[in-house]
Amino acid sequence: MAVHGSTVTPLPQDSPQELPARPEQVDSKRAPRIQTVMARRARKGWLFIAPFGLVFVAFLLAPLAYALYLSLFTKGLATGTRFSGLENYFHAFSDPQFLKGVGFVVRFSLVLIPVQMAVSLAAALVLDHLTTRLAKFSRLMIFLPYAVPAVIGALMWGFLYSPSFGPMQQVFSLFHASAPFLLSQDNVFYGLLNVVTWQWAGYYMIIVYAALQGIDPSLYEAAKIDGASTWQVAFRIKVPMVSSALVLILIFALIGTLQFFSEPQILGPVANGSITPDFTPNIYAFNLAFGYAQFNYASAISFSLGIIVFIAVYAFMFATRKKGSTLS
Amino acid sequence: MEPSASDDEVQNLQHRRDPYVNKKTVAAALSTVALAASLSACSSGEAATESASTTSCTNKIVHADAPKVSVWAWYPNMAKVVDNFNNSHTDVQVCWTVAGQGAPEYAKFQTAIQAGKGAPDVIMLEADQLTGFELQNALVDLSPYGAADVKKNFSDGSWKDVSQGGSVYAIPVDGGPMAMIYRKDVLDKYGIKPPTTWAEYETAAQKVKDAGGPAFGDLGSNVPAALTALMAQKGAVPFTYDLADQKKISIQLDSQPAKDVLNYWAGLVKKGLVGTQDQFTTDYISGMVGGKYATYVSAAWAPGYLTGSGVGKGKEKGTFAVAALPQWDASNPVSVNWGGSTFAVTSQAGDKKLAAEVAKGLYADDASLTDGWKTQTIFPLNQNVLRSAAFINNRVDFFSGQTANKDIYIPAENSYKGFSYSPFTVYYYAQLQAETVKINSGKVTGDEAASELQNTMVNYAKSQGFTVN
Numbered sequence: 001m002a003v004h005g006s007t008v009t010p011l012p013q014d015s016p017q018e019l020p021a022r023p024e025q026v027d028s029k030r031a032p033r034i035q036t037v038m039a040r041r042a043r044k045g046w047l048f049i050a051p052f053g054l055v056f057v058a059f060l061l062a063p064l065a066y067a068l069y070l071s072l073f074t075k076g077l078a079t080g081t082r083f084s085g086l087e088n089y090f091h092a093f094s095d096p097q098f099l100k101g102v103g104f105v106v107r108f109s110l111v112l113i114p115v116q117m118a119v120s121l122a123a124a125l126v127l128d129h130l131t132t133r134l135a136k137f138s139r140l141m142i143f144l145p146y147a148v149p150a151v152i153g154a155l156m157w158g159f160l161y162s163p164s165f166g167p168m169q170q171v172f173s174l175f176h177a178s179a180p181f182l183l184s185q186d187n188v189f190y191g192l193l194n195v196v197t198w199q200w201a202g203y204y205m206i207i208v209y210a211a212l213q214g215i216d217p218s219l220y221e222a223a224k225i226d227g228a229s230t231w232q233v234a235f236r237i238k239v240p241m242v243s244s245a246l247v248l249i250l251i252f253a254l255i256g257t258l259q260f261f262s263e264p265q266i267l268g269p270v271a272n273g274s275i276t277p278d279f280t281p282n283i284y285a286f287n288l289a290f291g292y293a294q295f296n297y298a299s300a301i302s303f304s305l306g307i308i309v310f311i312a313v314y315a316f317m318f319a320t321r322k323k324g325s326t327l328s
Numbered sequence: 329m330e331p332s333a334s335d336d337e338v339q340n341l342q343h344r345r346d347p348y349v350n351k352k353t354v355a356a357a358l359s360t361v362a363l364a365a366s367l368s369a370c371s372s373g374e375a376a377t378e379s380a381s382t383t384s385c386t387n388k389i390v391h392a393d394a395p396k397v398s399v400w401a402w403y404p405n406m407a408k409v410v411d412n413f414n415n416s417h418t419d420v421q422v423c424w425t426v427a428g429q430g431a432p433e434y435a436k437f438q439t440a441i442q443a444g445k446g447a448p449d450v451i452m453l454e455a456d457q458l459t460g461f462e463l464q465n466a467l468v469d470l471s472p473y474g475a476a477d478v479k480k481n482f483s484d485g486s487w488k489d490v491s492q493g494g495s496v497y498a499i500p501v502d503g504g505p506m507a508m509i510y511r512k513d514v515l516d517k518y519g520i521k522p523p524t525t526w527a528e529y530e531t532a533a534q535k536v537k538d539a540g541g542p543a544f545g546d547l548g549s550n551v552p553a554a555l556t557a558l559m560a561q562k563g564a565v566p567f568t569y570d571l572a573d574q575k576k577i578s579i580q581l582d583s584q585p586a587k588d589v590l591n592y593w594a595g596l597v598k599k600g601l602v603g604t605q606d607q608f609t610t611d612y613i614s615g616m617v618g619g620k621y622a623t624y625v626s627a628a629w630a631p632g633y634l635t636g637s638g639v640g641k642g643k644e645k646g647t648f649a650v651a652a653l654p655q656w657d658a659s660n661p662v663s664v665n666w667g668g669s670t671f672a673v674t675s676q677a678g679d680k681k682l683a684a685e686v687a688k689g690l691y692a693d694d695a696s697l698t699d700g701w702k703t704q705t706i707f708p709l710n711q712n713v714l715r716s717a718a719f720i721n722n723r724v725d726f727f728s729g730q731t732a733n734k735d736i737y738i739p740a741e742n743s744y745k746g747f748s749y750s751p752f753t754v755y756y757y758a759q760l761q762a763e764t765v766k767i768n769s770g771k772v773t774g775d776e777a778a779s780e781l782q783n784t785m786v787n788y789a790k791s792q793g794f795t796v797n
Binding site for chain 1: 575605752754762768769794
């Protein structure tokens with residue numbers, strides 16, 4: 001890309017007189033020559049794509065195809081491998097452990113995504129409104145958790161939640177009470193909700209903030225002249241104008257949450273067993289493959305999850321295609 | 329990026345400056361070649377490490393000319409053990425790697441089995457994992473490679489744990505005879521003698537609780553192996569499995585003894601007599617240091633682990649002591665085992681005979697074993713050590729000079745009868761852990777946990793192609 005860009009940029013200056021020769025304006029005699037050039041360029045295009053294509057095929061398409069192939073076979077510990085077609089998929093969609101995991105991530109998304117969007121939108125609107133130095137600092141601080149690797153963040157929360165070391169415990173002990181353990185069976189949902197919101201809200205805030213910065217200020221001016229209050233400007237102009245960004249982060253969040261893995265996997269050892277090996281579909285697939293040696297069924301589980309994610313995202317994009325017309 | 333690129337396209341098409349185009353083609357071709365070259369360099373590098381997994385060792389190779397055997401192991405003093413082996417062998421050298429402790433290592437091994445390559449020649453496995461890997465033909469039967477030579481070094485129980493019929497799949501190194509570690513200061517404070525039966529254990533726990541004392545013990549959900557051992561102590565035989573008849577397994581997780589043990593612990597939890605904290609966590613260790621648990625029902629390697637985590641030091645020094653594991657029937661004591669590891673030869677080993685030599689000789693020399701038991705990181709199973717005066721009479725520092733080996737651990741080890749493990753230990757432990765979590769949160773009774781466990785395991789075994797009876 002760098003080579004391409006740097007050698008081409010000087011061109012407009014040294015030969016502007018040739019500009020009228022647009023392909024659609026070319027007369028019939030010159031057409032074959034253009035076609036040759038285009039054909040040559042098509043070949044060249046493939047050459048440029050080749051490095052990426054190679055990596056893409058080797059590390060994405062080939063593994064996917066292999067996993068699909070694996071998922072069509074069944075191997076029991078006591079039996080050999082046999083071709084079983086879609087049997088693994090039927091099994092997956094009637095497997096209570098898989099369905100339990102899917103149920104969890106769906107419930108989790110239903111709560112997490114609105115919370116996350118509300119937090120990031122609110123932060124972005126406030127930061128967009130303020131122009132003080134504090135606002136710049138806050139923007140960085142809100143974004144900072146995203147810069148912390150997910151694993152490190154989860155480990156850190158594991159410590160913060162700890163019933164014997166965590167700061168929560170120390171605060172509660174001032175009042176002679178004991179803090180709730182946020183990773184216990186009943187609380188783990190909220191404990192994780194907090195970790196993920198903390199981790200991602202800053203990132204989504206930046207996306208919304210960038211969209212807000214792109215709005216033409218003359219709109220605000222016009223609104224002010226019409227007598228709109230700051231709140232009205234925020235909710236009648238800013239929010240509708242960034243709706244496409246909101247749709248985007250919703251899709252990001254939906255995909256991310258359905259594939260929930262790192263945080264529960266890291267917090268598992270300190271969660272007193274409330275994060276089970278079938279906690280989310282991805283954790284279940286991981287344990288099936290590497291713990292229980294069921295690579296075939298794990299592949300089927302992974303694909304089943306992929307299908308669910310695809311359907312969820314497609315349905316959502318279909319539902320928002322008119323309202324979020326700026327999306328595409 | 330996008331718009332500028334498409335502008336370039338348009339301009340380029342308009343100019344049709346062929347020399348320029350050629351130059352660009354050449355540049356593109358060159359960059360492609362360069363990238364392809366670098367990619368192939370990567371892959372050839374990988375191939376090199378793959379074909380000889382003995383190129384990157386954690387340890388120093390003493391005799392560079394000797395053939396190397398790759399080993400995965402995680403004993404804390406493994407560096408010394410490997411050096412001892414390499415210094416005393418000119419015909420073979422160990423190339424050692426830590427591939428994770430327990431579960432992470434098994435996951436890597438499992439992946440290597442599936443891939444058909446990438447496994448080490450010799451691997452450290454806990455005894456309860458052997459059957460599962462044997463069934464997948466991942467381990468080599470060591471009996472043709474002179475396993476019988478070292479059989480005399482081990483008790484019948486520990487030899488049974490590594491054998492299937494006439495086949496021997498690993499050489500034992502250390503074991504985990506169970507006992508009851510307790511806080512002398514706590515028991516003294518409430519005027520309690522170390523309980524010798526489980527009935528006394530409960531009474532003592534109640535007494536401590538009534539006096540406002542700490543939890544008497546702990547039922548961690550993440551130590552299913554310990555809970556299984558406690559079930560076995562009452563006479564439960566959860567699994568009966570023989571590799572000679574691969575497809576048949578007997579599962580008895582809802583037998584009366586198993587139910588009794590689960591009910592007993594569920595009762596202790598319900599009455600608030602024991603904690604429900606997962607073990608080996610910082611929270612648990614801090615509880616041990618702070619005297620939050622009066623007893624710790626655990627294995628012989630536990631003191632080394634606790635010492636390593638800083639327990640029993642400073643003002644806590646001399647607060648710990650050990651007593652025999654409480655019994656169900658004091659007149660008929662039963663010893664059980666938790667943990668302990670072995671060295672097995674994998675079926676991917678290049679030179680199986682050489683690998684077997686390593687499995688037999690590694691961590692089997694006096695210097696290594698002595699280092700292991702002195703730091704209490706292992707409880708050796710080698711009878712030469714168990715019978716040595718130094719070991720028998722050792723006054724254990726952690727237990728303030730108690731002759732713990734002579735009084736507690738050696739008798740426990742010698743009366744251990746062995747145990748029959750299932751070929752799907754990882755799955756079983758995960759299910760038992762899930763049930764323990766339910767018990768700990770009061771959602772099920774011991775009876776219910778036992779029947780759920782039974783159903784889950786029977787269904788799983790059937791789905792894996794076993795005939796269950």
